[in-house]
Every structure is written in structure tokens, then in C-alpha cells.
Amino acid sequence: MNGFTGKIKENEPSRSQESASFETMTGTERRSTFLRYLNRGWLVFGLVTLVTIPLFPEQRPVFTFLVLVIFPTYAITWLLLFYKKLRLAGIFFTLIIDACFYGLFIFLAEQLGAENAFDTQVSVWMLMGLAVLFAGSFVDKWAAPILAFINTVLLIGTRLTLAPNAEPRPSAVVFWWMLALTIWLYERTLDQSFKRLFDELSERRRVEAELHTNEAKYKSLLEKVPGVVILHLVTHPRRDVYVSPAIEGLLGYTQDEWMNDRTLWRSLLHPDDIERVVAEDARTDNTGESFKIEYRMRRKDGNYIWVSEHSSLITDEMDAPLYWQCLLLDTNDRKNAEYERENLIAELTSKNAELERFVYTVSHDLKSPLVTINGFLGYLAQDAAMGNMERLNDDSHRIKEAVYRMQKLLDELLKISRVGRMINDPEMIPFNELIKEALEIVHGRLAETKVNVHSQPGLAVVYGDRARLVEVIQNLVDNAAKYMDGQINPQIEIGQRGEEDGMPIFFIKDNGIGVPSEYNEYIFGLFNKLNANSEGTGVGLALVKRIIEFHGGRIWVESEAGAGSTFLFTLPTQPTADSTA
Numbered sequence: 001m002n003g004f005t006g007k008i009k010e011n012e013p014s015r016s017q018e019s020a021s022f023e024t025m026t027g028t029e030r031r032s033t034f035l036r037y038l039n040r041g042w043l044v045f046g047l048v049t050l051v052t053i054p055l056f057p058e059q060r061p062v063f064t065f066l067v068l069v070i071f072p073t074y075a076i077t078w079l080l081l082f083y084k085k086l087r088l089a090g091i092f093f094t095l096i097i098d099a100c101f102y103g104l105f106i107f108l109a110e111q112l113g114a115e116n117a118f119d120t121q122v123s124v125w126m127l128m129g130l131a132v133l134f135a136g137s138f139v140d141k142w143a144a145p146i147l148a149f150i151n152t153v154l155l156i157g158t159r160l161t162l163a164p165n166a167e168p169r170p171s172a173v174v175f176w177w178m179l180a181l182t183i184w185l186y187e188r189t190l191d192q193s194f195k196r197l198f199d200e201l202s203e204r205r206r207v208e209a210e211l212h213t214n215e216a217k218y219k220s221l222l223e224k225v226p227g228v229v230i231l232h233l234v235t236h237p238r239r240d241v242y243v244s245p246a247i248e249g250l251l252g253y254t255q256d257e258w259m260n261d262r263t264l265w266r267s268l269l270h271p272d273d274i275e276r277v278v279a280e281d282a283r284t285d286n287t288g289e290s291f292k293i294e295y296r297m298r299r300k301d302g303n304y305i306w307v308s309e310h311s312s313l314i315t316d317e318m319d320a321p322l323y324w325q326c327l328l329l330d331t332n333d334r335k336n337a338e339y340e341r342e343n344l345i346a347e348l349t350s351k352n353a354e355l356e357r358f359v360y361t362v363s364h365d366l367k368s369p370l371v372t373i374n375g376f377l378g379y380l381a382q383d384a385a386m387g388n389m390e391r392l393n394d395d396s397h398r399i400k401e402a403v404y405r406m407q408k409l410l411d412e413l414l415k416i417s418r419v420g421r422m423i424n425d426p427e428m429i430p431f432n433e434l435i436k437e438a439l440e441i442v443h444g445r446l447a448e449t450k451v452n453v454h455s456q457p458g459l460a461v462v463y464g465d466r467a468r469l470v471e472v473i474q475n476l477v478d479n480a481a482k483y484m485d486g487q488i489n490p491q492i493e494i495g496q497r498g499e500e501d502g503m504p505i506f507f508i509k510d511n512g513i514g515v516p517s518e519y520n521e522y523i524f525g526l527f528n529k530l531n532a533n534s535e536g537t538g539v540g541l542a543l544v545k546r547i548i549e550f551h552g553g554r555i556w557v558e559s560e561a562g563a564g565s566t567f568l569f570t571l572p573t574q575p576t577a578d579s580t581a
Contacts, residue, residue, distance in 0.1 A: 032086050035093065035138050039077045042093075046070030065107055069100045090138025098131030098147065102154065114162035118169070125155060125172035129179050136183030148180035228328040234285055234313070234321045237266065241323065250307070250330055252300030270296035270304055288313045288321065294331060305332040424465050426575070431459040431506065434466070435494055438473035442481065449490060451481045456495035460504040462571040464551045469571070472547050473508070475540045476567050480510035487511060503553060503570040510566075515559040523557070544569075 046067055053063045073096045080089035105124040109117040128151050136144030152173050159166055228250050231242040243258045251268065258264055269277055273295040284291045291311035296304045311326040380399075383392035435455050439446070446453065462469065477492060484490040493509045515523060524545045548555045548569050559565035 028086060031090065031138050032081065035077070035086070035090060036081055038134070039074055039081070039093065042070060042077075043074045046074065061111070062104065062107065065104060066100070069096065069103075073097075073100075087139060090134070094131050094134040094138060094143070094147070097134060098128055098151065101125075101127045101131070105158075109162060115166045118159060118163050118166040122169050122172060125151075126175055128172070129175050132176050132179045133183055136180065136187055141184045141187030144180040144183040145177075148176040151176050227330070230326040230328065231323050232326065233323050237262070238281065238324075240265070247328075250305075250328060251297060268297045270298070272296075284311070284313075291324070291326070305330065306334075307331060424467055426464050427466060428461050428463055429466055429469065430461050431496070431571075432457065434462075434469050434473055435459075437466075437470045438477060441470070441474050442478045445478050445481045449481045449484055451484060451490040451492055453477065453492045453494065455493075459496050459506070460573055462504075463574050464571060468547045468550070472544050472569070475544050476508045479540055480508060480512060480565065480567075483512045484510070485513040500554075500570050503572055505568055505570050507566050507568045509564065511564040514561050514563045514565050515557060516561045517559065520557050520559060524555070 049063050049066050049070065053060055053067070056063070073093065077089050077093045080086075080092060101124055105117065105121060108121050108124065112120065132144050132148050132151065135147040155172060159168070228246045229242070229244040230240055230247075232238045232240040239262055240259060243255055245255055247258050248254050253264070261267075266274070266278070277293060277295045280293055281291065283289075290313075291309060294306060294308045297307050298304050308329045308331045309326055310329070311324045314322045314325050316322055379395045380392060383389075383395060432455065439453060445451075473494070477494075480492050481490070489511075491511050494507070495509075496504050496506050498505050524541050545555050548571070552572050553570035555567065555569035557565055557567050
């Protein structure tokens with residue numbers, strides 16, 4: 001503590017010297033500028049006097065005297081200023097001005113008479129007040145009263161010598177002393193002002209230097225933090241005032257890129273997280289509570305990562321909010337594992353539920369043909385014993401149909417089980433090619449039902465397993481043709497409209513019997529059939545749904561009873577994490 005106090009005392013003389021130096025420098029500059037401009041004015045006065053000599057012949061002696069004084073005074077003063085002899089220039093200029101007007105009075109006294117001059121030419125003595133003013137301005141504040149005293153003695157002595165009977169006129173003396181006192185107070189106040197100004201500037205420099213040092217230390221500390229530090233004002237929308245260089249490692253953006261785009265933070269939020277994060281940001285701005293939240297942000301390369309933001313409100317000594325200090329941490333690996341685990345749990349739960357339904361449905365649907373076979377085997381024995389060949393053939397046919405139905409069910413189940421595995425390597429395929437291949441496969445059904453199929457040209461190119469995608473179109477077209485129910489002009493339209501999650505939306509639309517809206521989800525379930533007596537096993541739409549989802553898309557239906565159906569589905573146009581790639 002003593003050492004610190006000692007350092008302050010050691011610096012005090014230096015600061016006083018700096019203050020004196022500052023006052024001298026500013027005073028010198030001010031006096032030099034003032035004298036330079038006044039000397040130019042003095043030259044102009046001389047030029048005007050020179051020009052007016054012919055216009056006032058009776059004043060020619062006076063004007064000639066002034067001209068003879070003015071021009072040499074200007075030249076000598078200019079030279080002294082040029083060689084930076086300011087004080088000498090000020091003394092010379094002041095004394096010459098004073099002597100000029102005193103000499104002018106003596107010249108007038110000789111022409112008009114001393115007593116008459118004292119009675120009528122007081123204004124000349126008043127002009128000597130300019131010298132008093134200049135003395136204080138160009139030389140020193142004490143020079144003004146000294147010159148006022150000299151002029152007072154000079155006036156009294158001249159009157160007593162040349163015109164002892166003239167009436168004393170103190171107006172010039174009063175004017176001189178008023179000027180002297182005014183300029184003395186002005187210069188003294190100005191010196192004090194300069195001293196205060198210097199002290200304030202010195203203190204400001206000290207504070208700024210201390211702030212700069214602290215800021216450098218603070219930034220150095222922030223840049224060592226294992227994460228990204230962001231400072232933003234308590235405003236809506238949030239406005240960042242600092243971001244640490246670690247932002248480039250986290251999101252791929254430089255400090256300049258981040259700071260120059262005030263909307264960047266919000267634009268990088270994942271669409272599913274924007275509402276939640278912005279709402280929490282606004283709430284904590286109002287309450288001042290710490291801001292702790294996890295969300296996804298898009299890196300410059302387009303990939304999303306999970307980050308954890310921890311923000312605290314920084315206030316001043318009056319507890320007024322200054323800004324939010326935020327720490328962004330990369331939690332992508334911890335969070336992705338958690339996200340994947342939750343997805344796996346949800347998927348496993350869904351699969352278990354589906355497996356339960358599957359076991360129930362399979363046991364129910366396979367039991368029916370087995371019961372049929374078992375029952376008719378008994379009839380065969382009776383038929384053989386009775387020798388009824390017609391009935392024996394009929395019962396054999398029924399057993400064959402039951403076996404065929406069981407075989408078909410087993411084939412459909414096998415197809416479902418294979419959807420999760422690759423058949424062929426994925427490739428880029430024009431969707432129109434898939435339509436052409438599928439229509440060739442279902443040509444018989446279309447010819448039988450006399451259905452007209454129209455497809456849009458120039459549909460998107462998709463990415464996936466060609467055989468599986470042909471199977472999707474084949475099943476949807478076959479299903480549409482199967483449920484036309486006597487439509488006079490059966491039509492199927494295949495096309496594309498809009499996008500979802502960056503994938504094109506394809507549709508297969510028919511004018512058949514349609515599906516009641518309450519069953520729009522039900523029909524995609526395994527073995528789910530609206531009409532138990534209708535053709536098929538109820539596996540086709542479940543198979544289509546599996547294939548679409550295996551490629552990373554989704555399928556849904558827009559339909560009402562009697563108004564036809566439109567099956568819509570999305571497919572990727574390039575490899576994605578959720579597709580066959």
C-alpha cells in the first residue's frame with residue numbers, strides 16, 4: 001500500500017509539469033493565432049488608409065504618419081512570428097500600437113494646439129487602450145495593468161508639460177484600467193480553465209488507458225474460455241456487441257461475419273426451435289433471470305449441431321441492465337446420443353406395438369385357412385367312404401383355395417420383412433421412368449378395368465432403390481384401379497405438386513369410391529381392410545408406407561367417401577441420413 005502511495009506522489013510533480021506545459025502550449029498557440037490575424041487586420045487598415053489619402057487632402061499628414069508606421073510594423077511582426085519569437089513580437093506590436101497613437105496625439109497637438117488637442121482629441125488617447133488590450137493578450141496578463149499605469153503617467157505628464165491649463169479628462173484613464181482589469185481577469189480565468197481542462201483530459205486518458213487494459217485482459221480471458229462468449233444488449237431483437245473468435249470453430253463464421261449481420265443468430269436457429277428459443281429469450285429479458293437452454297443451430301456448411309446457451313445479465317453499480325453475457329457450448333455429441341436414444345426408444349415402442357398387432361393379425365388370418373383345411377379333410381374321408389366323387393372334388397378344391405390363401409399371406413409377410421433391407425444399390429432415377437415400368441406391370445389390371453392413366457411430363461429425379469420405388473407406384477395404381485366400383489370413366493392422374501422438407505411431393509389421384517376421412521390413417525395398417533370380402537390381403541398399403549419411410553419420405557391420403565382418393569408421398573432427390581444412402 002505504501003509503495004502504491006509513493007508511486008502516486010512521485011508522479012505528482014510530473015503531472016504538474018505536464019499541466020504547465022499544456023497551459024503554455026495552448027496559450028502560445030492562442031496568442032500566436034490571435035496576433036497573426038490581428039497583424040493582418042493591421043495591414044488591411046494600412047492599405048485602406050493609403051487608398052483614402054487622395055480623398056481627404058486635409059487629413060493627408062495624419063494618414064501619411066499612420067501609413068509610415070503601419071507597414072513597417074506589419075513586416076517586423078510577421079518576421080518575428082515566422083521565426084517563432086512570439087513574446088518579442090507581442091511586445092513589439094503592443095508598444096508600436098501604443099507609440100503610434102501617442103505620436104499621433106503629439107502630431108495633432110502641434111497642429112491644433114496642445115490645449116485644443118486635449119479638449120477635442122480624447123479619442124486618440126482612448127485608442128491607446130488597444131495597446132493595453134494587446135499587452136494582456138499577446139504578452140502576459142500582468143502586462144495589461146503595467147501598460148495602463150505607464151499610459152496613465154504618460155497622459156498626466158504630457159498634459160502638465162504641454163497644457164497645464166487644460167481641463168483634466170479621466171475618461172481615457174478609466175477606460176485603460178477597465179480594460180486592464182478585464183483582460184487580467186479573463187486571462188487568469190482562462191489559465192484556470194486550461195488547467196481544469198488538462199486535469200480532466202489527463203484523468204480521462206488515465207481512465208481510458210485503464211479501461212483499455214482491463215478490456216484487453218477481459219478479451220484475453222474470454223478467448224481462453226472453452227466455448228463461445230457473446231455479449232449482446234438488452235434489446236429486441238438482440239444486438240451483439242462482441243463475439244469471441246471461437247465462433248468460427250463452432251459454427252464456421254468469422255467474428256466479422258457474425259458482427260456485421262445482426263440477424264445471423266436468429267437465422268441459424270433450427271425451424272423447430274425458433275419459437276421456443278425466442279420466447280425464452282424475450283421472457284428472460286423482462287425478468288432478468290439467467291438464460292439456460294439447448295437448441296440446434298445451422299453451421300456455415302449447412303449441418304445442424306446442438307448447442308447449450310448459458311446467459312447471465314450484467315448490471316452496473318445501480319443495478320441497471322447493461323448487457324447479456326452468453327456462453328455457447330458444443331453439446332452436439334452428448335445431445336445427438338440422447339436424441340438417438342429417445343428416437344430408438346420411441347421406435348422400439350412403436351415396433352413392439354406393431355409386433356403385437358402383427359402377431360394377433362397373423363394368428364387370426366392364418367387360423368382361418370387352417371380351420372378350413374382341417375374341416376374339409378374330415379369331409380374328404382366321408383366323401384371317399386360314400387364314393388361321392390363330385391363332393392370329394394368340391395371339398396378338395398376348397399382345401400386348395402385355403403392353402404393358396406395361406407401361401408399368399410406368407411408371401412406378403414415375407415415382402416414386409418424385406419423392406420428394411422436393400423435389394424439394389426440406390427441411384428438417381430427420373431420419376432417418369434418409374435411410372436413407365438410400374439404401368440407395364442399392372443397393364444392387365446388397367447386393361448380389365450378400362451382405366452385411363454395420365455402422368456405429367458418432366459417430373460423430378462429421385463434417389464433410391466429402383467425396384468422398391470416401382471413397387472410403390474405399382475401398388476398405388478393397382479389399388480386405385482381395383483376400387484373404381486363401376487366408374488363410367490375411370491381416371492388415374494400421376495404428378496407432382498410443391499415440396500416438403502426440401503423433397504418433391506408426388507401424387508396418384510383417382511376418381512374411384514374413395515375412403516371415409518376417419519379411415520385415412522387406418523388403411524396404412526398391416527392387414528387393415530375396409531371391406532373384409534374385398535380382394536387382397538390388406539398388406540399392399542402397409543408395404544408402400546414402409547418403402548416410402550425407408551427412403552426418408554412420408555405418405556398420406558386425402559379422400560372422402562364417394563369423392564375419389566389422392567395418395568401423396570415425398571421422396572428424396574439426393575442421399576440423406578434417413579434414406580437408403
